[in-house]
Amino acid sequence: MSAPTLPRWADVVVLPLVNLAVALLISGAVMALIGQNPLEVLTLMAKGAFGSMRGFSYTLYYTTTFIFTGLAVAVAAHGGLFNIGAEGQATLGGLGAGIFALWLARDLPGFVMLPLIILASAGFGALWALVPAYLQAYRGSHIVITTIMFNFLAYTLLVYLLVNVLKAPGSMAVESAPFEPSAALPNAQEAFAWFGIEWPSSPLNLSFLLALAAAGLVYAYLWRTRAGYRLRTVGASAGAAEYAGIPPAHQILIAMAISGALAGMVGVNEIAGVNRRLLLDFVAGAGFTGIAVAMMGRNHPAGILLASLLFGALFQGGAEVGFEMPQFSREMVVTLQGFVILLSGAMAYVLAPTLARVIHALPGIAKRRPA
């Protein structure tokens, strides 16, 4: 008894929306269970995320980080790899940005320093991803396990370096000294001021443009170059790729290096853009949100941009609701994110066949189906 296949438009557009709707319904039920009105919460969320320029600016700031981690998970997925390690790679990216900023920003002007910080973030993230990639490609160690271990290792490394080496002397907080101005990525308020436009103060910074460029480059790479074709071939079938003369081991290294570099650029946003000093916990689960984003966005950059905006709005909206309703916790958004991963990732075969049957039962669909 095989279910009819979904038409492409339904697979790309309707299925993610259905998954999201079910996840929202479950989360709404949880809210109702603890005595909160889900509609009121949702309204407050939307207002908090899009209701003001400041709120929208915050939303775009969250979106930036999620674009990077979402793309990171997606590129690995196209190579047939599940990168749970975006969290650790982002941590290393921030560390790279921090080390270069603290080391060189005193002597170098911004137009040299900022590209250097972007390269450092991407490079550190890529190198951190390359170790599990090498172990997967040449030693057969399962990349899911090694990247989980590398998340913990990344965190302990950051704690060690911050506590023992990079901490500002005399400071109680576990964080570095503030960066020199040349290592600070201009934020939206500063950037818009160049053109005489007034913009509210928010963490949104120029790395949003970097994220958009990354999305465009990932699209071009995956679907418009031979290299991307090779990567997708290995992801679709490592055996077929090998037979066609594409060594899968090389593609594993390439996929994870790009994935790690993308995740590492979270450091550009959070460290060089927002905090302008190195601190702990700046990734704050964004690596895992990236998994939800990539799954909702069907591993396509356009989908990832939309899904990142959605999750950016949810996180910003959730924070705003917390101010209005003290009993509301932001973890509600994390819960929702978990249900999105469960439904669109692990239960992909639960809802899809039902949806396919419904669509095929609709009048007019069957006739358009190719024979």
Next chain:
Amino acid sequence: MDAILAGTLLASTLRVATPLILCALAGVLAERSGVIDLGLEGKMLFAAFAAAAVGTVTGSTFVAMLAACGIAVLMSWLHGFATVTHRGDQVVSGMALNIITYGLTAVLAIAWFQQGGQTPPLGEDVRLRPLWPGAGETFGVIVGEGLLGHDGLVYTALALVGVVWFLLYRTRLGLRLRAVGENPNMVDAAGLSVRRLRYLALSMNGVLCGLAGAYLVLAQSAAFAPNMTAGRGYMALAAMIFGRWRPVPALAACLLFGFLDTIAVRLQGVKLPHIGEVPVQAIQALPYLFTVVLLAAFIGRNVAPQALGRPYVKEH
């Protein structure tokens, strides 16, 4: 002085290792039957919350443990529903359960107990007590306090290592469970239900995770706090891999990791002769580092169950 140090190190190692042992055994059962379980962390966390919440409301240790095991088994079944029944991705499902639990337990704790995510501390009568409170005076620091000064769940965890070993290697059911993780086709051909065996393994896995979570609130700390498992589930997963999916070596790995955790706390700021001060983070990183190195050394050897992570499609 040295005896006191040895006694406290031993006691603390066993206490830290207990939830790891329970979760690692849970992992062994699920993964030997062919189902990857990244959800140990989430199941333990939800179980801890259930034990704390139910313990607070009912004041009964037994009901609290029952609730902990119940919720963990339900989560195992959800994992089974997604991955065994509907052949979904096992890694993704486990990951999703962890994220859901991380969020949901915090949401519920904040809403129901209104203490910023904490639950009220459990009373002494609900918490687990040492089985032999006078052992320290009778048997001295090392044996009395280090080995005999614990609550029943510590010894249960140690005993369960033997039980799981016996189940896996000395019973017909254990043979079937291992077979279903190595070659489900053969098990199917022998007329057994792959699905039922995997659900059975997942159910036992849930009970063990439930006990681990209950231990965290009934013995280690008296209340639930958001994300209180703090990666212990992943460390148990590492211990299971370190023990090459076998109960007794997994126990050894859990004791080693527990010991490392204990001395990491002790060595804070201490200068060792010839070495100098050892950074705490270096010791804390060792369990993960060991696991990665061991995984890298596994090359070419079939240590993981052959059918691990592969959903079984029954032929018609």
